Amino acid sequence: xxxxxxxxxxxxxxxxxxxxxxxxxxxxxxxxxxxxxxxxxxxxxxxxxxxxxxxxxxxxxxxxxxxxxxxxxxxxxxxxxxxxxxxxxxxxxxxxxxxxxxxxxxxxxxxxxxxxxxxxxxxxxxxxxxxxxxxxxxxxxxxxxxxxxxxxxxxxxxxxxxxxxxxxxxxxxxxxxxxxxxxxxxxxxxxxxxxxxxxxxxxxxxxxxxxxxxxxxxxxxxxxxxxxxxxxxxxxxxxxxxxxxxxxxxxxxxxxxxxxxxxxxxxxxxxxxxxxxxxxxxxxxxxxxxxxxxxxxxxxxxxxxxxxxxxxxxxxxxxxxxxxxxxxxxxxxxxxxxxxxxxxxxxxxxxxxxxxxxxxxxxxxxxxxxxxxxxxxxxxxxxxxxxxxxxxxxxxxxxxxxxxxxxxxxxxxxxxxxxxxxxxxxxxxxxxxxxxxxxxxxxxxxxxxxxxxxxxxxxxxxxxxxxxxxxxxxxxxxxxxxxxxxxxxxxxxxxxxxxxxxxxxxxxxxxxxxxxxxxxxxxxxxxxxxxxxxxxxxxxxxxxxxxxxxxxxxxxxxxxxxxxxxxxxxxxxxxxxxxxxxx
Numbered sequence: 001x002x003x004x005x006x007x008x009x010x011x012x013x014x015x016x017x018x019x020x021x022x023x024x025x026x027x028x029x030x031x032x033x034x035x036x037x038x039x040x041x042x043x044x045x046x047x048x049x050x051x052x053x054x055x056x057x058x059x060x061x062x063x064x065x066x067x068x069x070x071x072x073x074x075x076x077x078x079x080x081x082x083x084x085x086x087x088x089x090x091x092x093x094x095x096x097x098x099x100x101x102x103x104x105x106x107x108x109x110x111x112x113x114x115x116x117x118x119x120x121x122x123x124x125x126x127x128x129x130x131x132x133x134x135x136x137x138x139x140x141x142x143x144x145x146x147x148x149x150x151x152x153x154x155x156x157x158x159x160x161x162x163x164x165x166x167x168x169x170x171x172x173x174x175x176x177x178x179x180x181x182x183x184x185x186x187x188x189x190x191x192x193x194x195x196x197x198x199x200x201x202x203x204x205x206x207x208x209x210x211x212x213x214x215x216x217x218x219x220x221x222x223x224x225x226x227x228x229x230x231x232x233x234x235x236x237x238x239x240x241x242x243x244x245x246x247x248x249x250x251x252x253x254x255x256x257x258x259x260x261x262x263x264x265x266x267x268x269x270x271x272x273x274x275x276x277x278x279x280x281x282x283x284x285x286x287x288x289x290x291x292x293x294x295x296x297x298x299x300x301x302x303x304x305x306x307x308x309x310x311x312x313x314x315x316x317x318x319x320x321x322x323x324x325x326x327x328x329x330x331x332x333x334x335x336x337x338x339x340x341x342x343x344x345x346x347x348x349x350x351x352x353x354x355x356x357x358x359x360x361x362x363x364x365x366x367x368x369x370x371x372x373x374x375x376x377x378x379x380x381x382x383x384x385x386x387x388x389x390x391x392x393x394x395x396x397x398x399x400x401x402x403x404x405x406x407x408x409x410x411x412x413x414x415x416x417x418x419x420x421x422x423x424x425x426x427x428x429x430x431x432x433x434x435x436x437x438x439x440x441x442x443x444x445x446x447x448x449x450x451x452x453x454x455x456x457x458x459x460x461x462x463x464x465x466x467x468x469x470x471x472x473x474x475x476x477x478x479x480x481x482x483x484x485x486x487x488x489x490x491x492x493x494x495x496x497x498x499x500x501x502x503x504x505x506x507x508x509x510x511x512x513x514x515x516x517x518x519x520x521x522x523x524x525x526x527x528x529x530x531x532x533x534x535x536x537x538x539x540x541x542x543x544x545x546x547x548x549x550x551x552x553x554x555x556x557x558x559x560x561x562x563x564x565x566x567x568x569x570x571x572x573x574x575x576x577x578x579x580x581x582x583x
Contacts, residue, residue, distance in 0.1 A: 002051055004078070005240050006189050009315045010051075011064025012082045012236035013196065013229055014039060018065070020207060020225060023111050024173030026166055036066030046180045050192055077248060078240070085236035088372040089228055090210070112165045113211045114139030116222040117152040135221060140206040142168035144175065146498050149206070176203040182503035187487035190304070190314040194492070194505035197315075200226045202498060202506075233315040234328045235259075235372070241312045242330035254369040260329040261384055262339070262364035264302055267392070269295055269323045272358050275423065285513075285547045286449030287422065287442065293452060293509060294445065294470045295358075297460055299325055301469040302346060302360065304462045304490070309338050331366050339364065349468045353441075355425050360469075363387035441467055451475035453513035453545050457495040457504060459483060479504060514551060516544040523563055527553055 002010070018034030021042070025034075039047070039062035047053055047061070060078075067079045068086050113136065120134045137156055142165060143149040154160075176199060183195045208221030209228035242258045243251060250256045273291045303317050303325055310316075310329050319326035329335070339362065346360045365383045370376060409427075413419055416427040420439035428437040433446070444467065457479045461472040476483060479495050479502045487493065494507035519525050531549035538544075552567040 002053065002057060002189070005237060005244065006313060007057065007060055008064065008078050008081060008240040009193065009233050009237045009313055011061045011078070012085050013233040013315070014061070015065045015068045015082055015086055015232060016209065016225060016229060019111075019209070020173060020176075020204060024169045032066050032069050036062045039065055042177060043180055046183075049185050050183050051189075052185065077243075077251065080251065081239050081243070082232075082236050084369065085232045085239060088235050088369055089232040091372070091374040091377070110211045112162055112169070113208055113221045114141070114155040114160070115206050115208045115224055116220055118222060119152070121222065132220060142172055142206055144172065144498075145202045145205045172203050179501045182501060184484040184487070184503055186485050187491065188489045190307070191487060191492045191505070193314055195503065197230055198506045199501060200229055202501065204229070230315070231318055234318050237312050237315045238328045238330045241310065242332065245330065245332055257331055257366040257368045259367040260331045260335060260364050261367050261380060262306070262327045262329055262362065263384060263388055264299065264306070264325045264327070265361040265388065266295060266299060266323045267359040267361050268357055272354070282436065283422070283446045283449070285545065286446050288449075289452055289513070290445035290449030294448070294473065295323055296507070297471055297473060298469045299323060300460070301462050301465075301471045303327065305342060305346070309342055346469065353467050357425065361388060361391045363391045448473055448475050451477070452509070455496065457493055457502070459493050460491065462490045462492070513545045516546055516550070521558065523558055524553065527556070
């Protein structure tokens with residue numbers, strides 16, 4: 001059984017799914033009717049199985065979808081919240097929506113417009129008419145998300161005719177429905193929501209949310225339906241949670257500050273990921289690979305602490321990339337106190353487990369509903385950016401250090417036998433790891449870094465971990481039914497790669513690693529052996545990941561018994577100045 005908040009989350013997540021259904025079917029009727037029909041007819045059994053829903057609960061979610069453009073009764077509170085979230089997410093007035101939609105469908109064939117790439121709108125001065133001219137010329141075909149389909153293409157009618165568009169829509173819709181069946185019934189709401197979000201991203205990333213325009217207006221189909229659905233779910237969830245706790249008296253007040261826009265940002269990530277080994281070159285690539293990956297999961301762990309504290313769900317996480325996350329939270333009367341307690345708790349754990357190497361930066365601004373209008377929201381983002389900048393200079397407060405976490409550091413180092421030769425920070429463990437004394441965390445990272453290149457996913461437990469906020473991670477060679485069917489509360493499985501949906505949320509990871517091929521030359525065998533510092537390497541067997549030293553040796557050449565060249569690695573790093581400002 002779902003909570004009232006979770007039902008609102010799903011109603012908001014599927015509120016415009018009828019646009020997808022409508023275009024796949026090619027039938028002209030209101031998309032709200034299609035949204036309701038989708039829940040009742042197309043995925044009713046799947047939702048019952050996944051979320052253990054009753055027929056009544058399915059009906060409630062279907063009505064939330066079907067009524068989001070209706071004139072609502074006074075007691076239809078949840079319907080009003082979904083309707084409000086839809087309007088706030090779209091940032092536009094939809095008073096004459098249905099008439100415009102019908103006219104656009106019948107007279108202009110607008111439902112099969114392609115998504116306009118955001119790159120078309122990068123301009124110092126926006127000339128809206130010129131940008132609009134690109135719509136219908138450059139875009140994305142209606143294909144599932146993968147590395148082949150994600151590049152903009154010529155989508156003019158001769159190259160991408162209407163019949164082909166309809167066929168692609170129908171294929172997307174059919175595959176989307178089939179893959180919903182793969183989501184298991186085990187695990188908590190957050191796991192299942194993220195699995196649904198993965199499917200929406202995979203199939204609706206290229207589907208425009210907006211394909212219509214009123215008289216005298218220009219329609220830019222530049223927001224995907226996947227983004228619109230997930231942002232609507234975030235706003236609806238936060239609003240529902242706010243009113244459940246604070247009451248419904250101000251439901252219609254658009255100026256009351258009911259929401260919080262909060263950013264979470266790890267500071268010191270680059271230093272943590274790329275820090276050099278202090279005394280040994282062993283396991284360098286494995287450590288680098290694991291550090292990069294666990295930072296993303298550490299952020300997931302922090303996000304879950306916030307959603308537990310604010311009694312919402314993972315839908316409120318609207319951005320999660322590059323060690324930074326943005327959440328939309330309810331602004332309870334005691335929200336400031338909750339945030340400060342979480343900050344203090346996280347800082348204490350980061351100091352204890354990482355000795356100040358990694359810090360957490362938490363910044364936030366309060367929002368009213370009217371602040372989510374496009375022009376006002378831009379100002380709120382600027383306000384949030386200023387708050388983030390201020391936080392950069394006060395990552396540690398005096399009270400964080402009052403109970404010093406370093407009080408037993410010297411004795412711990414002395415009793416254990418020294419400092420870890422890899423990180424140069426933590427005391428070594430009492431037992432050796434492969435004939436080397438290293439710390440427990442570096443051992444943890446090496447073991448996971450070894451397995452990641454050949455893995456298909458990970459199982460993560462977000463409950464208490466020895467290395468908080470890094471969660472407990474089990475690397476999976478395969479994602480089996482047994483793994484998915486035995487998920488517990490506060491656990492998740494993440495799969496790697498967009499080609500095949502395995503019933504679990506997808507987490508992007510760059511896990512390609514070059515491997516050793518058969519080595520025949522004696523001179524190369526001798527040099528490569530030195531790279532692995534005594535590790536036993538079978539040069540006739542391929543498939544073992546190369547380390548950095550081995551990769552560097554590829555620059556050497558042998559000629560008449562003389563080896564020439566220098567075994568150096570080259571690193572190419574590019575950056576675009578003020579990219580955030582440009583977008």
